[in-house]
Amino acid sequence: MQRLNSYLHSEKTPPYVVNLDPAVLKIPYGANIDIRDSVKYKKVMENYNLGPNGAIVTSLNLFSTKIDQVISLVEKKSDKYKNVIIDTPGQIECFIWSASGAIITEAFASTFPTVIAYIVDTPRNTSPTTFISNMLYACSILYKTKLPMIVVFNKTDIQKADFAKEWLTDFEAFQEALRSNEDDETQGSGYMNSLVNSMSLMLEEFYSQLDVVGVSSYTGEGFDEFMKAVDNKVDEYNDYYKSERERILKEKEEKEKLRKEKNLSHLMNDLGISDKNKGKRDEVDVLSDTEDYEEGENDGLVPHDDDEGVEREYTFPGDRQNGEINDNTNEALQARYQNAYEKTAKEASSKTAENIAKYINQQ
Numbered sequence: 348m349q350r351l352n353s354y355l356h357s358e359k360t361p362p363y364v365v366n367l368d369p370a371v372l373k374i375p376y377g378a379n380i381d382i383r384d385s386v387k388y389k390k391v392m393e394n395y396n397l398g399p400n401g402a403i404v405t406s407l408n409l410f411s412t413k414i415d416q417v418i419s420l421v422e423k424k425s426d427k428y429k430n431v432i433i434d435t436p437g438q439i440e441c442f443i444w445s446a447s448g449a450i451i452t453e454a455f456a457s458t459f460p461t462v463i464a465y466i467v468d469t470p471r472n473t474s475p476t477t478f479i480s481n482m483l484y485a486c487s488i489l490y491k492t493k494l495p496m497i498v499v500f501n502k503t504d505i506q507k508a509d510f511a512k513e514w515l516t517d518f519e520a521f522q523e524a525l526r527s528n529e530d531d532e533t534q535g536s537g538y539m540n541s542l543v544n545s546m547s548l549m550l551e552e553f554y555s556q557l558d559v560v561g562v563s564s565y566t567g568e569g570f571d572e573f574m575k576a577v578d579n580k581v582d583e584y585n586d587y588y589k590s591e592r593e594r595i596l597k598e599k600e601e602k603e604k605l606r607k608e609k610n611l612s613h614l615m616n617d618l619g620i621s622d623k624n625k626g627k628r629d630e631v632d633v634l635s636d637t638e639d640y641e642e643g644e645n646d647g648l649v650p651h652d653d654d655e656g657v658e659r660e661y662t663f664p665g666d667r668q669n670g671e672i673n674d675n676t677n678e679a680l681q682a683r684y685q686n687a688y689e690k691t692a693k694e695a696s697s698k699t700a701e702n703i704a705k706y707i708n709q710q
């Protein structure tokens with residue numbers, strides 16, 4: 348971050364800098380937006396009784412609630428700055444695999460052309476096994492974020508990145524390195540090498556989507572090439588990723604709309620509120636029984652099985668007694684339907700929602 352920042356300053360195109368690492372003590376570059384201004388990592392650890400990684404995720408969760416403000420701040424500066432550089436926590440899994448990490452990435456990616464730079468410690472990746480593990484990690488990030496990626500081999504002042512570029516483009520060369528690795532008894536077993544062999548075949552497709560550069564943050568070597576790769580990936584983002592992302596988002600929105608409508612009408616059926624469905628009231632046991640459950644389809648609600656032997660609470664305690672609806676709670680129910688209607692009507696003007704409104708008004 349420090350070298351990229353100073354390189355862009357020397358090119359007379361200073362970047363807008365964002366620090367998203369809540370746990371860092373000092374940053375040797377000036378950040379325009381710093382997560383540490385809004386979230387105190389140590390306090391989060393104490394207050395929520397968390398370990399280091401839990402506190403990073405919680406800090407990101409807290410920060411992600413303000414992401415709209417962050418994006419509008421950055422948007423306001425877009426005339427003045429050509430590039431925004433964002434540092435994420437060193438514990439990449441806390442960012443990549445957390446909901447807040449996804450929200451933050453998504454917020455940037457849906458507003459600006461966004462490129463991921465995956466930084467590799469080159470001298471520590473000269474063994475084919477370590478190298479392939481690292482590439483698998485990079486591959487998982489590419490597929491998770493669905494954003495263009497540049498793999499940056501850093502520290503070329505200590506170890507040139509030529510071997511890595513060769514392994515990424517020449518399968519035979521990687522095989523050869525694996526074979527000589529096998530001779531070295533301190534490195535992995537025969538099984539391990541055959542696994543690595545298969546993985547490298549699988550990764551070929553991934554490699555074809557990458558831009559690879561070698562840099563030294565120590566000497567500044569390779570940063571011209573890095574910025575060229577960024578421009579190249581921005582073009583790629585505009586040509587391919589943008590429309591692909593829009594398509595996925597639209598699909599997601601439509602699915603979500605359908606799911607909401609379906610859930611709402613099931614809810615009505617289940618509780619016997621709709622006149623049309625009054626007769627069905629006795630057939631339905633619990634809300635989830637009315638649905639074909641698919642994993643990931645209903646925001647973490649799982650089908651409730653009365654015979655499972657584990658005492659679980661209903662989503663709305665008090666609505667049911669011995670599996671029956673308690674008629675005394677009608678008022679509360681109606682308030683909730685009204686609420687649900689208003690919410691649903693805002694998000695999608697569905698027929699189901701209109702019917703609920705009519706029903707409530709008649710009552």
Ligand SMILES: Nc1nc2c(ncn2[C@@H]2O[C@H](COP(=O)(O)OP(=O)(O)OP(=O)(O)O)[C@@H](O)[C@H]2O)c(=O)[nH]1
Binds near residue numbers: 437438501505562
């Ligand atoms: N020789 C050499 N050392 C480097 C280079 N880049 C970084 N370092 C050193 O590597 C160490 C880690 O660098 P950081 O910039 O803190 O790495 P980081 O990935 O931001 O670390 P976290 O995000 O906190 O995990 C420091 O001691 C740096 O001085 C380089 O190009 N050459």
